[in-house]
Each structure stands twice: as C-alpha cells, then as structure tokens.
Amino acid sequence: MSSSQVGSPSVGAEAPASKAAQTPEARPVVVQTIDLAKRYKHGRIAVAALDGVSITIAKGEIIGIVGPSGSGKTTLLNLIGGLDRPSNGRVIVDGVDLGTLDEGKLADYRLKKIGFIFQFYNLMSTLTAIENVELPMGFANVPKAERGERAEELLKTVGLELRMDHMPDELSGGEQQRVAVARALSNSPSVILGDEPTGDLDSKSAKALMDLIWALRREKKVTFVLVTHDPIVVARCDRVYSIRDGKVLREIIPKTENAKRLSEEESLMMDTLY
C-alpha cells in the first residue's frame, strides 16, 4: 500500500522547520494511524471517505492536511480526535488504541488527550472568554481555584489577558480563535486538532495564529494537526499530507525540493508561498 510508505516521523524531523527540535530518535510518536478506512452509506451506495490511510506524527510536529473538499481530510481529523469510529484500521494515540475505548472512555480521551479548534471557533456564546477556557477543566473535575488560575495563565499565553471577561461576541474572529486555542490547551492535551482554523480569519489574524501555534510548539512541545486550505498555514507546517479520494496522495515538506514535484492544484497553492 503506497500510502503506508509515506510519512515517518524522521521525515518530519529533517524538515527545516524542525531544526530546533530534538534528534529524530528521541522524538516519541504521538499519533499513528494504521490502514485507516471509513465508509459511509448513502442509501445503497457505500462511499469510502477514507481508504487505507497510515500516517505517523511525532511529538511537537505541526502537520498540515490538505486536499479538495470531500477528500476525507476532516474524516481523518475526526477519527484521530475520537469523534468518529473507523470502519477499518486503527488509531493509536500516546500508545492507546482508540478502538479499545468505550464511549465514556472516548469522551475522556477527547477531554484529556485532544484539543479541538474549529473554523467558526465554537465558543459557548453564553460564557466569557475565561469561562470558556475553564469549561473543559470543569468537565475534568479540576478544582475551581486551579481552573481559574490556569485559564488566566493560558489566556495570557495567547495574548488575551485584557479580554478575559469579554463574551465571545465582543471579541474579533482572531481573538475568539485564540480563546479557542487556550480552551484546547486547558487540559494539557497531547495533540491539538484544527479543522480549517484560519478559514474564517483575515490574513493578519491567520499569521498571528500561526505565530502562536509555533510559539506553543516551541515552548510547550504541543503537537498540531491542521486541516487547511490556507497557504499561510501550509507554509508553516513541518509536513503536509495531501489527501485525495480518501488516500494519502503525497507527503509534502514545504520549502524543499520535495515541494516542487506537486500536482497542479498543489502547485497553485504552493506558488503563493514563494
């Protein structure tokens, strides 16, 4: 299977973006998918949203997933995030096979191991910024005093210390997304998954978000998997998986020779980078 041959963590380690990171041998694998498949039934026709995807992601990597709509990239993200169950194959995160978790344990996995950021932020509209950040800690039964302290610290990290008591609708898109990042960080997850995180942001806010993601990777060794169309995001990923028809078409390492052998569509996207 061609897709299983691409994407080892060592490739990512060689990427220029990861020079500051540790040596390849010392970087533990955080996410591994093995022959992952997901089929949906549309009436009597089974549609393969994902068809044999095997990828490996190491700690501290920033991974992009690109592809046309319907290619299965969001499905891949949902399977890694434990929001959906595969029809076939396995997802292993931090050494735990998600297939062995029951529904309650899977919710707990999402709570403690995964952070989600969405295109439209999906903050709780009735809660203030700091309350939104505290929410997952509340679900994890973190004591109230500790929650407040940590949420405050995280909002400082994302640069929103002056906006803590604002409601989401009083914040700009970029600010809301930074609250969402702080929320995603609240239970110190292994991986943060982003589904078009810059999709609703202007380019300035998008760049600022990527700066933040880079800073978090550098300072907290957080791993990111970002589904995106945005060249600004793609340019700053360590590795990018290009997905087409539910399969990994290619693995791209931006700003290298590798990136020059691209499909027309991929080239178009990459052209804007240089």
Add this chain to the structure above:
Amino acid sequence: MSSSMGMAFRSLKRRRLRTAFTVSGIVVGVALILVLLSLTSGTSTRANALINTLSPAQITVVNSTGRTSGAVPAGGNPVFIGRGGGVFGGAGGLAGGGAAATFAALFEGSDTMDQSVVSAIGNLTGVAVASPTLSSTGYVNGNAAFLTGINPATYKEATGGLNIVNGTDLANSTTGSQLVVGQILATNRGLSVGSVVTVGANSTGGSQFTVVGIYSTGNAFGERFAYLPLTTAQTITDKQGKVSEVYVKATDPSQVAQVSGEITASIPGVSAIAPSTFTGPATALAGTLTTFFTIIGLAALLAGGFGVVNTMMMSISERTREIGALKAIGAGKGQIMKIFMSEAFLIGVIGGVAGVVVGVSISLALPYFTGAATSSNVSGVGAGVGGLFRAALSPTVTPGIVLLSFGLGVVVGVLSGIYPAWRASRMDPVEALRHV
C-alpha cells in the same frame, strides 16, 4: 460541573421572551393547582368545622315524637341535624337573612325528653358515655341568647369539650352559677371573664351568674351560646328533669352506626343520629371534587410541560453545533444531560415561584369577589349560617399546598427536560459539528 446552573441561567436570560412564554405555561398550571387545592382544603376545613359545631358528638339523641320527628332523621339537611333535633328542623334555618326569628321559634319549641333516657342509653352495650344537654332560649342581661345546660364532666368526654380561649371551663358540677360564653356573644354583649350577668327565661328577672370562661369555635354561629350547668339550666327554664339532646360516645368508633341504631330501636320515643353516616357521602363527594379539580390542574401542568419540551427541543436544535463542540472538547453524555437538565430545572423553579405568587394572590383575592370575606362580620344567626356557605368558597392557603404546587412545577420542568436533554446527549458529534 458547578457552572452548569450558571450556564443554564444565562442561556435562559439570553432568550428572555421565549423563556417568559415557556415559564408562563408552568405558572398557569401551578397557580391553578394552588387555587384549587386551597379551595377544596378551605371547603372541607369549613365543612368539618360546621359539622363539629352543630353536632359535636359521634351520636346525638333527640326526641322522636311531635314536630321534630319528621324533620330530624329524614327531612331537613343532614349537615344541620344535631344540636337539638328541632333546631334546624325547618328550612327556615337555612335560608339566611331574616331567619333569626324562625330559628328562635324552632329553638323555643323543641321537644324535650325525660332525663331518665340518659341512664337508659348509658346502660346500653357499646356506649362509653351519654351526656345530657338542655338547649333553650333565654336572656342574658335582658338580651335574647341561646342557653345550653350541660354536665361539664360527661360533656367533655362525649364531645371533646369547649375550646376555652379565655378563663376556665365550667367546674365539674351540674349546679352552680357559672357561665361560659362564646366569643361573638361576649363581644356583642360586652362580656369578659369575671363579668356578673343576669340569666333568665324571660327578659326580666333571673339569677346572677359569673362568666368564668370564653370559648371559640371558629365560626360565627357556634359562638353565640352560653353554657351553664345542666341542673341550673333546668331550674331557670322551668324544665326540671328534662333534656333536649343526649350526646353519646361509642366505646368503639367503628361501631357508631350500630350503637346509633340500637339506641333508636331499644329506647322508645327517641331518635339517634350519627352525623358521620351523613358526612360519609359528603366527604366522598368532596373527595371526588378534589380529584376532579386536581385532574384539571394536572392537565394544565401537563400542557405547560409540553411547552417546556417544545422550547427545549427548539433550543437544542439551535445549539446543535454548540453541543457538537461540547462533545468534541470532551463533555460526556452525563455532562451534556446536566447542562440541559439544569435549564429545565430552572424553568420549573421560576415557573413554580411565579405560579405560587400568582396562585396565592388569586386565593387571597377570591373571597372579596364571592363576598365570603365579610361572612365573619355579619350579625344575626341566619346570616351567620348563610355566611358559613359563602365561607366555604374562601380558599385556605397552607404551607403544604404552597410547597406541593411549587414542587409540582419543578417536577414538571425536570420531567419535561429529560427527553430533550437525552436527545442532546446522544447527538453524533460529527453530525452536530457539520450542522449550520
């Protein structure tokens, strides 16, 4: 999560108008239940008080010959049988205003029995005590009043005695010049404990009595009597050796009907009436009414509950993506349930509180519309009796009723929240996040 109640509160606050409409469904139900319960409670409370006043004992024995014979057991209104057969024998006593004269005439004319029936009744098996009384009209300080001669010792045993609110009861003697008067009579005639009054069969003359106590019955009619020792009463009214009714207590409360029947059968010229045999059907009717009203109230609450279900379903559908996000960030089924159940609970609490406020207001205002509020102030026996009927329409709000109505509101809110919250907790996060 401790903040689920806070989230619920803000979510309801954000959609104020919708919340208000949803809550009003519960308010109507709770208020209706509260008014109906307090009405039925008020009615049965007053009916019981009325029965107790008019027939304080399990069994009342009266003369069955002459004018009273037809009126007491068969004719008349069962509720009014009791105090001295002939007293309420005619319909006049029930008619309300203008009945006082008729009433007095009946009272005057009631037939008496020879006091020997008292021991005859007392000797029957199943009888615990037989207490004779003599009811009569007389004069206190020259003003007409109802006099009742009693044997204080047995009277207490047979009827539970008078509810003395001031001073003392009569001494345990059938003679002497002590008097216990009702509160209304005392107020109307300016009597207090220690007052020395003249009591006689006619407006001039009589003997000196000392008021030793004042009793209360809770209704206007029952407080217009003057109680005095039996023998003294017989002397004053010149009815030596006569009694007008005998109050009987059965040894076994469940045998009241049998004992009553035996008295009528074995002692000639008397008729024994057990009010409980009349009030049984009345109580059953009251029970049916209560059930009926409760069903109406519950139906209203049910409708309110459907309103809550509807609003919650709408709210959940609007917040589908929010629910998807909650699931994505790790909220378990139970936590999602909790968030929405908190909302339903709050709707119930707000509806319950508002419903109680509205219900209590209506209950307090109702007597002013039916005229029942003025019943305790009317003078004249007839008006007093009529007032008792109107008083029956005045609701009695008790803490129990308030708690029950409020509790029902909360229960309906919570029950209505279960299904929507369950639906929310079961949403597929992938689908929910895709929702626009």
